[in-house]
Amino acid sequence: MKQIILQPVTRIEGHAKVTIQLDDQGNVADTRVNVVELRGFEKFCVGRPVEELPRIVPRICGVCPWAHHLASSKACDAVFGVEIPPVAKKLRELAYMGHFIHSHVLHFFVLSGPDFVMGPGADYTVRNVIGIAQKVPDIARQVLRTRFLGQMMTQILGGKAIHPDVSVPGGWSKPVTKEEVVKLKEMAKECLDFATFAMNFAKKDIFPQYLEVVKSYAPISTGFLGMVQDGALNLYDGNLRMMTADGKYEDFPGERYMDHIAEHVEPWTYLKFPYLKKAGGFSMALDKPVGIYRTNSLARINVVDRIPTPQAQAELEEFRKNFGRPAQLTLLYHWARLIELLYAAERAVELLADPGITDPNTRKAVTPRAARGVGVVEAPRGTLIHDYETDEKGLVKDVNIIVGTTHNNAAINMSVKKAAQDVIKNGKYDQGLLNLVEMAIRAYDPCLSCATHELDGRIPVRVNIVNHAGEIVANLVD
């Protein structure tokens, strides 16, 4: 028995390590993605005034702070029992679209892109964004600029791009001015142009090269969870839709999440495993998984009936023609992410065209009370649930948070196992093949900071390669 440890897993958000165990023949017996950190937000938010939580919880994740900021604001709205003004909803969603642009561009081009642009087996010293900048400097400049524009849109709207505090219980703190709208429109238009370019570039120069890989790579079959508004894609608001692997689905309001989801604990990772309660159990067996569902871009693209913006809808139709519904191939997460990038840019342009966006009445006053409130949004990395309970002074008594990446914990572990089994044969492996294993993780764009909000914020995915005597033969750790 030999063990390979991959640590740290790189070009993901946060810390993980992968442990791969080999049998006597040098084939993969087992793998584990260990998440080694925990920060304990669910504990240390207790006792705080609940209106402070939207300002505290963004620190769960600096890559997707807006997701936590908005889920938290929505949970607070529910705790205070307030219906926020229509313009506040629009501003929250508009800022969120800017945020999605930043996050999806970052993931596709900066984190995952090097595997596709430089090649999965390229030397690690050039298999990164700096390598891309040398190989295709014009595209790299555009990438950095578009991500920056998305980020700056959120800064104009909220004063601060990372760890914002502009969304408050009862609405939104900073009305947008007409001058700002003029600037934002130009920025959104430029983002839309880039999103259109990115989709076409990927369909022409990237995906075709890897289509065979995509179709044979680490297949697993799972259910999917995502948000829909009247059946259509919406990232800020709507009901949740849980789809099983056969394509059947059930819609339910976010606050009923406990009827559908439970969390299982494994002894070798700090990260919990949410599963579908109705399946009656939890198993990550590759041949017969039980209770496993996935979130994030591919899940959303699978559960929606349609996308309410024209370019993204056309892409959805083409995607479905090629891959069916639900599409199970893990690497299609990247394709789905680009469809969403288009949607986010189109939706930003739409929201900015609404003359009501400059309405100054963005906020309602709220009064503390004892209550429970649930807030749900689609984070870039999947369905995000914040659930708060307060005492009569409005101080927090109980917090439960389930983040996008956590839903994917089981699926990530399954994909890694399948990928490792497929690429490591008879004890032969090299850095390029091991990178293929890591690509199974990267496809999910995991955010281990988010996932380990519980205590200290890292998912170690460690790949240990162990021989059957239990000796570690190699380990790969970021």
Add this chain to the structure above:
Amino acid sequence: MVRVASEWLATCGGCEITILDIGEPLLDLLPKLQFVHMPVIMDHKYYGQTGEMEFNIPEADVGLISGSIRNEENAKVAQEMRKKCKTLVAVGSCANFGGIPALANMFTLQDMLDTVYRKTRTTVPADNPSMDITPLGDRVYSVSEVVKVDLGLPGCPTTPELIAQAIVALLEGKPFSLVERSVCDDCPTRREKKAVSSLKRPLDRVEFAPGQKYEDVRCFMEQGYLCLGPATRTGCGGTDKVPRCIRAYTSCRGCFGPIRAGANPMVDMMGALSSVGLDPRQIEDRMATFNRFVGVVGRLRPVAVR
């Protein structure tokens, strides 16, 4: 060519995104920098690319560390970075003062694990995970409590401007230091040195008109909304100078940490509140509020449950 190694410990990644937020000027800086280790963007592994060697980080001229120290592995990485980097920079409030994760220092580790693995609403209760994973420390530590740090860039997150200025100063071998002034010193709102009401929680909007010049808006603290500006180091506004949270018409919560090393924000705030005629005793959850980003410096500790 300056060799750069970058690591993140118990962190959220916000400071790494801030480096990207330098924007296109970053492309001009890149040719002068050689990244030898940076898990977020490049695939260098601790144990070699196929796990063939002992734990190691390559030697570098400059080391950037974000995040606080929460587990044994964080401490090990910090020590390795110190050993291999000529100049070590602590980036962001977690690395410098513990940051938001240090709020956990108000609870015992056992209490926290009980909550996460046995008491949250959806969890099927189980023992604490302990196989193959690094143990958590007794509390959160800042990086400078564990290794010597040469330079600290505060903020949650810190700013693109500060990171760029620090990198340029290091490239040119020039000194770099932070200003010792408060957020109020850079805040454009109008002050009359006297509060208009008693302290209230931020459950309603501050008084302002959309598009109105900040100079015509009354100081939020004088309007009765607690603001940690008086006890917090300035710099969050970057080139624009206007403090980030003030731009959103929300009060400062102290993310840049104390105005100077060794200052105690809690004591400074008590004085600032009294000087405009507000009563600090009206504040709910005082300890955690005044030490929100500086739990390590302000020494947040477990308290007996009332």
